[in-house]
Amino acid sequence: MASKASGKPFSRRRQTDIFLGSLKGEKRTIPIDFNKLRLAAKEHLSDEAYAYIAGSAGRESTKRANRDGFSQWKIVPRMLNDVSQCDTEITLFGNRYPAPFLLAPIGVLDMAHPGADLAVAKAAASEDIPFIFSSQASVDMETCSSAMGNSPRWFQLYWSTSNELVESFVRRAESCGCEAIVLTLDTTMLGWRPRDLDLDYLPFLRGRGIAQYSSDPVFQRLMQTELGDADEPPKLTWSSIKALIQMAKNYPGGFWNNLLSKDPRRAVKTFIECYSRPSLTWDDLSFLRSLTDLPILLKGILNPNDAKKAIEHDMDGIIVSNHGGRQVDGAISAIEALPNIIKEVNGDIPVLMDSGIRSGSDMYKAIALGADAVLLGRPYTYGLGISGEQGVREVLKNYRADFELTMALSGCRTVSEISEEHLESV
Numbered sequence: 001m002a003s004k005a006s007g008k009p010f011s012r013r014r015q016t017d018i019f020l021g022s023l024k025g026e027k028r029t030i031p032i033d034f035n036k037l038r039l040a041a042k043e044h045l046s047d048e049a050y051a052y053i054a055g056s057a058g059r060e061s062t063k064r065a066n067r068d069g070f071s072q073w074k075i076v077p078r079m080l081n082d083v084s085q086c087d088t089e090i091t092l093f094g095n096r097y098p099a100p101f102l103l104a105p106i107g108v109l110d111m112a113h114p115g116a117d118l119a120v121a122k123a124a125a126s127e128d129i130p131f132i133f134s135s136q137a138s139v140d141m142e143t144c145s146s147a148m149g150n151s152p153r154w155f156q157l158y159w160s161t162s163n164e165l166v167e168s169f170v171r172r173a174e175s176c177g178c179e180a181i182v183l184t185l186d187t188t189m190l191g192w193r194p195r196d197l198d199l200d201y202l203p204f205l206r207g208r209g210i211a212q213y214s215s216d217p218v219f220q221r222l223m224q225t226e227l228g229d230a231d232e233p234p235k236l237t238w239s240s241i242k243a244l245i246q247m248a249k250n251y252p253g254g255f256w257n258n259l260l261s262k263d264p265r266r267a268v269k270t271f272i273e274c275y276s277r278p279s280l281t282w283d284d285l286s287f288l289r290s291l292t293d294l295p296i297l298l299k300g301i302l303n304p305n306d307a308k309k310a311i312e313h314d315m316d317g318i319i320v321s322n323h324g325g326r327q328v329d330g331a332i333s334a335i336e337a338l339p340n341i342i343k344e345v346n347g348d349i350p351v352l353m354d355s356g357i358r359s360g361s362d363m364y365k366a367i368a369l370g371a372d373a374v375l376l377g378r379p380y381t382y383g384l385g386i387s388g389e390q391g392v393r394e395v396l397k398n399y400r401a402d403f404e405l406t407m408a409l410s411g412c413r414t415v416s417e418i419s420e421e422h423l424e425s426v
């Protein structure tokens with residue numbers, strides 16, 4: 001049991017490290033409090049990067065609702081339950097994980113830090129917390145997984161207009177040792193995001209966040225078809241030159257070769273043509289099902305009827321999520337949507353949730369409402385922005401310690417003991 005490695009619970013060791021570190025004069029760069037973490041990251045990020053990471057759809061009311069939803073539930077601790085030894089371990093699809101949280105797929109992580117996905121992969125591996133590789137990663141899954149040893153990883157898929165590309169991604173994820181496929185359903189097109197629109201900045205147009213694509217043999221072939229036709233040279237302006245330089249930097253191979261080649265532009269054009277399929281329907285899922293024996297989870301479910309359909313279509317799990325409020329403004333918060341979905345699923349398949357998790361007590365509440373695990377998103381991205389791999393590692397340790405303490409102090413020794421009995425709505 002990882003949390004008992006040195007006899008003392010993980011959370012006690014973490015607190016000791018922090019307090020003793022300060023006595024020894026060590027300086028911590030990662031604030032514990034979420035708002036301080038966000039503000040510290042803002043100092044390290046470009047305006048475009050901060051807008052992309054912090055921003056959400058429309059007037060950002062969904063993002064606010066994600067937080068407000070948690071305050072509607074209060075934890076009601078139980079006493080005298082011998083919580084000297086607590087076990088935060090969970091099992092999902094037959095795999096054991098040390099704590100009930102995974103790292104959400106976050107695209108274009110190089111906007112936060114040049115170490116990007118590779119830094120996150122190493123931090124996740126060092127803490128044995130599963131990392132869900134994004135389809136929009138800045139570093140390809142092969143590079144990340146080769147730095148992770150046997151530690152757990154999943155792959156998140158956006159369904160391309162090309163089924164051949166979908167198949168290629170799934171095969172690569174299998175070869176990389178991914179333990180599950182997460183199919184994200186809520187981003188068949190990009191939400192209306194005022195912060196990015198006001199800065200006129202979309203990273204993909206600069207060749208950022210397309211590493212899974214440009215490293216893919218099927219995609220490279222598609223690039224050479226009419227999908228990638230980028231024969232028209234762009235009008236040369238200061239900003240088009242900057243964009244061409246960025247595309248050349250972000251494309252695999254040598255910078256000077258890339259600058260003279262059409263391929264970086266072809267890659268961006270092909271990506272825009274094929275990254276997503278808005279015409280996707282429930283019937284398409286059988287194709288994905290036929291491709292792999294890995295568990296498939298649908299991410300972006302908010303309606304109990306869709307949860308029911310996921311089960312009917314042979315899916316293995318769902319992730320209740322509104323994409324951190326980035327897609328539909330005025331949508332239901334994920335934590336509000338959770339109870340009805342749990343009721344509908346009735347234990348048939350695992351239910352995970354994300355959107356708004358900012359502390360150990362948020363994790364606890366989601367689990368008490370019936371979630372099997374949660375996904376951490378922006379918090380680790382801010383840790384990455386502040387100090388790369390080390391920053392992510394610190395965030396992971398803090399969330400794990402906070403969760404373990406919340407669990408113990410509420411009178412629960414194991415994750416399975418956490419139940420609605422420990423929660424009251426106000």
Ligand SMILES: Cc1cc2nc3c(=O)[nH]c(=O)nc-3n(C[C@H](O)[C@H](O)[C@H](O)COP(=O)(O)O)c2cc1C
Nearest residue numbers: 053104105106107134184323324355356357377378
């Ligand atoms: C900058 C950013 C990029 C994201 N990229 C992806 C992605 O590539 N694929 C995906 O399924 N979800 C993506 N998400 C959504 C996250 O997986 C997760 O649902 C969300 O971050 C949860 O909200 P929270 O971080 O506010 O808790 C992204 C979120 C952010 C903030």
